[in-house]
Amino acid sequence: MRRRLLLLTGATTALVLAALLVPLTLLTRTHAADRATAEATARAQWVASAVGPVLADGARGAAAAEQTVRSANGAGLPRTSLILAGGAVVGAPAQVTDAVRLARTGRAFTYELSDGGRVVLVPVHGAPDGTAVVQVALSSGQLRDGVLASWLVLAGIGAGLVLLGLVLADRLGARLVSATRSLAKTADRLAAGDLTARAEPAGPPELRLIGDQLNRLATRIDELLAAERENAADLAHRLRTPVAALRLDAETLRDPAEAERITTGVAALEQGVDEVIRRARRPLRETEPSCDLSTVARERTAFWLPLAEDQDRAVEIDTPPGPLHVPVPTDELAAVLDALIGNVLDHTPQGTGFRVTVRTAGGPAELLVEDEGPGFTHGGGPHPTVRGTSGAGSTGLGLDIARRTAEEAGGTFTAESAPGARVTLAFPKAAGRPPAPASDGRRTTT
Numbered sequence: 139m140r141r142r143l144l145l146l147t148g149a150t151t152a153l154v155l156a157a158l159l160v161p162l163t164l165l166t167r168t169h170a171a172d173r174a175t176a177e178a179t180a181r182a183q184w185v186a187s188a189v190g191p192v193l194a195d196g197a198r199g200a201a202a203a204e205q206t207v208r209s210a211n212g213a214g215l216p217r218t219s220l221i222l223a224g225g226a227v228v229g230a231p232a233q234v235t236d237a238v239r240l241a242r243t244g245r246a247f248t249y250e251l252s253d254g255g256r257v258v259l260v261p262v263h264g265a266p267d268g269t270a271v272v273q274v275a276l277s278s279g280q281l282r283d284g285v286l287a288s289w290l291v292l293a294g295i296g297a298g299l300v301l302l303g304l305v306l307a308d309r310l311g312a313r314l315v316s317a318t319r320s321l322a323k324t325a326d327r328l329a330a331g332d333l334t335a336r337a338e339p340a341g342p343p344e345l346r347l348i349g350d351q352l353n354r355l356a357t358r359i360d361e362l363l364a365a366e367r368e369n370a371a372d373l374a375h376r377l378r379t380p381v382a383a384l385r386l387d388a389e390t391l392r393d394p395a396e397a398e399r400i401t402t403g404v405a406a407l408e409q410g411v412d413e414v415i416r417r418a419r420r421p422l423r424e425t426e427p428s429c430d431l432s433t434v435a436r437e438r439t440a441f442w443l444p445l446a447e448d449q450d451r452a453v454e455i456d457t458p459p460g461p462l463h464v465p466v467p468t469d470e471l472a473a474v475l476d477a478l479i480g481n482v483l484d485h486t487p488q489g490t491g492f493r494v495t496v497r498t499a500g501g502p503a504e505l506l507v508e509d510e511g512p513g514f515t516h517g518g519g520p521h522p523t524v525r526g527t528s529g530a531g532s533t534g535l536g537l538d539i540a541r542r543t544a545e546e547a548g549g550t551f552t553a554e555s556a557p558g559a560r561v562t563l564a565f566p567k568a569a570g571r572p573p574a575p576a577s578d579g580r581r582t583t584t
Contacts, residue, residue: 140311147307148300155296166288171281175248175256178216178274182260183246185210185218186272190262193222193270204228217275223268232273242269254278317341321349328352333360381408399444428568429468431503432457435496438475445483452491462496462503464565466547474543477536478507478561486511486559502549502564513555537561 189203203220207229210218217230223242225234232238237249241259248258255277262270317340327335333356339349385404391397439455446453464471475494482492492509540563541551549565 140308140315143307143311143314144304147303151300151303155299159292159296163289163292166292167282167285170283170285170288171256174216174276174281174283175258178256178258178276179246179248179260181210181216181218182258182272182274185220185274186260186262189220189270189272193262200228216277216280219273219275220262221271221273223270230275232275238271238273241271244269251275254281256281313341314345317345317349321345321352324349324352324356328356328359333363428463428465429471430461431464431466431471431505431565432460432462432496434468434471435475435494435505438472438479439494442476442479442483446492449483449488451483451489454491454493455495456493457496458498462498463568464503464547464549465568466543466565470543474540474563475505475507477539481536482507482509482511482559498567502566505563505565506560508558508560510558513557513559514553 185207188206192199192202192206195202207218207220211230217232219230219232220228221232221234221238222228237247237257237259241247241261244261244263246258246260248256250256255275257276258274260272260274262272320340321337324335324337336356337349337352339346381404385401385408388397388400388404391400435457436455439453443453479492479494482490486492486509490509490511492507495504495506495508497504497506537553540561544551544563544565547565549563551564552562554560
């Protein structure tokens with residue numbers, strides 16, 4: 139923008155100056171020629187008035203006239219001649235032409251030469267033997283004397299005006315660019331989730347208006363998100379009563395083992411509801427800790443292992459021996475694994491085995507959940523990975539939760555049938571954490 143403004147200003151200023159200076163240069167040339175002609179005419183009239191009275195003195199007068207004409211000639215001066223009535227020439231060489239004969243009739247005039255010069259003729263009255271003529275010849279160079287200097291001055295003025303215009307345009311462009319970049323930085327911060335970012339209105343009125351509207355938009359977004367967080371917290375809080383009732387019912391079961399199992403599940407549900415409330419009321423840009431992908435994978439697989447055994451499923455877990463930290467909160471990663479393993483248990487026939495793999499090969503950390511079932515089937519409709527889409531009566535949010543978690547951490551999500559269903563989540567390694575060995579270190583098969 140700044141460069142384009144400079145180019146536009148420079149081109150516009152140059153065109154305007156060209157429209158003004160070209161006629162002005164032609165005018166200076168004409169003015170220089172007219173000034174030289176006027177000076178030559180004044181010189182000729184002075185010589186004519188000086189030699190007119192002395193020509194009547196005979197030889198003495200002729201000598202005085204010759205002295206006057208010679209004093210009028212000098213280096214760089216026009217050639218001055220005195221053409222006597224008899225044809226003799228005093229001073230610079232000259233010829234008796236038709237113009238001289240016309241001047242002898244008493245007329246003073248100026249005429250152009252074919253080489254671009256000019257000749258001024260002034261008659262001298264009072265000579266005893268007839269009318270003499272004073273001739274002042276100007277060369278083309280003498281007519282243009284001072285023109286080059288005038289053109290250089292005009293060129294300097296033009297260049298100075300162009301430079302001044304560019305400086306002013308550069309300052310204006312810098313102001314516009316600075317204000318625009320400030321707005322862009324504020325918009326980037328808002329896009330990154332920093333709802334405290336506000337623009338400092340600066341620049342022309344239009345950019346100030348945009349800054350004010352951007353600030354209003356940021357305030358409105360902050361208000362809407364706060365309202366949504368409160369709504370989510372309120373909804374989660376309403377679940378506490380039925381969950382508490384469910385826990386009381388579980389405690390009244392006669393089978394102690396069954397009661398303990400259900401109570402444990404209800405306790406996990408209560409913990410999840412409390413976490414929803416805390417997360418809903420947490421600031422949007424609060425720093426989240428990283429977690430060990432291998433540890434979370436082992437813990438969540440072990441959590442679902444009893445149910446998998448009840449369904450005669452073979453479960454295999456394969457993780458590196460050391461920690462593999464990824465920039466995802468532990469609860470979010472646990473929710474992803476619960477959703478993926480829960481999909482296997484809910485949507486594949488009993489007896490279908492599945493495998494949870496954590497691996498890295500010098501690149502991103504990968505989490506794979508794959509089963510031996512029929513794979514993703516959607517009958518020509520939307521793919522099950524589309525948010526809200528499910529072919530088995532569920533909410534259709536499990537795969538979308540996994541996708542969103544991976545993408546928000548800067549990773550990727552893929553789901554394919556190969557055969558069976560295979561879901562792969564790739565996470566960047568957490569900053570400041572040492573990479574885990576690439577070899578498999580812990581493998582459990584049930």
